[in-house]
Amino acid sequence: MRKLATEKRSRGHRKHMQDQEGASMTGLIVHEWIERRGGSENVLEAIAAAYPDAPVLTPWSNAPERLTGHDVRQSILARTPVRRSKPLAALVLPLAWRTMVPTGTQYEWVIASSHLFSHHVRVPGRDGPAPKFVYVHSPARYIWNPDLDARGANLLARTASSVLKPLDRRRAQEARRIAANSAFVRDRIKSTWGRDSTVIHPPVDVDRVRRLAAAPEQLGDAERSALEQIPEVFLLGASRFVSYKQLDRAIEVGEAADLPVVLAGGGPEEIALRARAAEATVPVYFVLEPTDAMLASLYARAAALVFLAIEDFGIMPVEAMATGTPVLARRLGGTAETVIDGRTGIFIEDESATGIRASVNRLLTLDRAPVASHADRFSTAMFESRLKAWVQxxxxxxxxS
Structure with a gap:
């Protein structure tokens, strides 16, 4: 009986230790850095919601209001000038990610949300490095594709890329699995890293966009006043005011179609866009730094969203479609996967003024109900289901793979 009791205590002790080890062994989520606005941050929040017990590690966060209630850990870089310089960060982070995770902690897996070097992370597991799952928004554009990002065109970036490319390719081989946010990015992963990947489209909170669009009471007085100044029929261009977003093309489309244009967003190209608007043959209205409620209202009221940037995925076109608003796009990048030509939007094939006018006229005849239902394919719930299955x-x- 004593021996039996001892064996029971021994088994109980081993089970307790295993339970304790299981409690300390969990997953880790890593992300480049956290900003107040950004598509990759939206994906990060969805990943964190799918794995609420996994801490999030980031070099620094500029958005403490994001991921509230989640265990967000910042590195020592948060207290250095690196956080204020993206070029400096690009030089420092390949090494920093190798040493950012304390060696005394073990993890069962790590998900790296990567658009620069977070996939370089080295995470200790029980029997060597923890299995690494990399969700790729894009291989670093200004290293691998300076044609898509002007930041990679200067001499310093070109010099650094000659060193960073082979390192980046080598460390990408460490991943257990790689997911791309679009087929467009999957092709770039294949050509840059030589790895296959699974397409898992980013989450778009289509239900929230619809709720906001249906709740005008959430708008402030200034926002209501701004909406009253905007014509009933208009084309919308919305994004950060940076050159590659091609918001000047939204004005060009408005001129070709003889329709007013609303530009919603903010950024360094505002002065240039205002100068272009001053010369336009149609009225151009600016809505600076719109709240989520204001943006949703603009989506819902617009005749169409003009989105001609070449994006890796492009969340805004899906948000617009969620409200039933069709999209004028190019058959390039992520919109080639999210927009169905002739059903949820129109692809510009002829970029002459006559061709653009014809495309917009076709766009205005589309039924908005199928446009809205199509957006559900990119919902947050769909993303979480696919992500969990992919990791498991x-x-x-x-x-x-």
Whole structure:
């Protein structure tokens, strides 16, 4: 009886220790850095919601209001000038990610949300490095694709890329699995890193956009007044005011179609866009730094969203479609996957004034109900389901993919 009791206590002790080890072993989520606004940050929040017990590690956060209630850990870089210089960060982070995770902690897995170097992270596990799952918004554009990002065109960036490219490719081989946010990015992952990947489109909170669009009471007085000044029929261009977003093309489209244009956003190109608007043959209205409620209202009221940037995915077109608003886009980048030509939007094939006018006229005849239902394919719930299945399959079969 004593021996039996001892064996029971021994088994109980081993189980307790295993339970304790299981409690200390969990996943880790890493992200480049956290800003107040950004598509990659929206994805990060969805990943964190899918794995609420996994801490989030980031070099620094400029948005303490994001991920409230979640365990967000910042590195020592948060207390250095690196956080204020993206070029300096690009030089420092490849090494920093290798040493950012304390060696005394073990994790069962790590998900790296990557658009620069977070996939370089080295995370200790029980029997060596923890399995690494990389969700790729894009291989670093200004290293691999300076044609898509002017930041990679200067001499310093070109010099650094000659060193960083082979390192980036080598560390990408460490990933157990890689997911791309679009087929457009999947192709770039193949050509830059030589790895296959699974397409998991980013989450778009289509239900929230619809709720905001249907709740004008959430608008402030100034926002209501601004809406009253905007004509009933208009084309919308919305994004950060930076050159590659091509918001000047939204004005060009408005001129070709003889329709007023609203530009919503903010950024360094505001002065240039205002100068272009002053010369335009149609009225151009600016809505600076719109709240989420204001942006949703603009989506819902617009005749169409003009989105001609070449994006890796492009969340805004899906948000606009969620309110039933069709999209004028190019058959390039993420919009080639999210917009259905002739059903949820129109692809510009002829970029002459006559061709643009014809495309807009077709756009204005589309039924808005199918446009709205199509957006549900990119919902947050769909993203979470696919992400969890992708990670679980990778942990189960252990095969690289």
């Amino acid at each position: 399959e990778g942990l189960t079969d252990g095969a690289l």
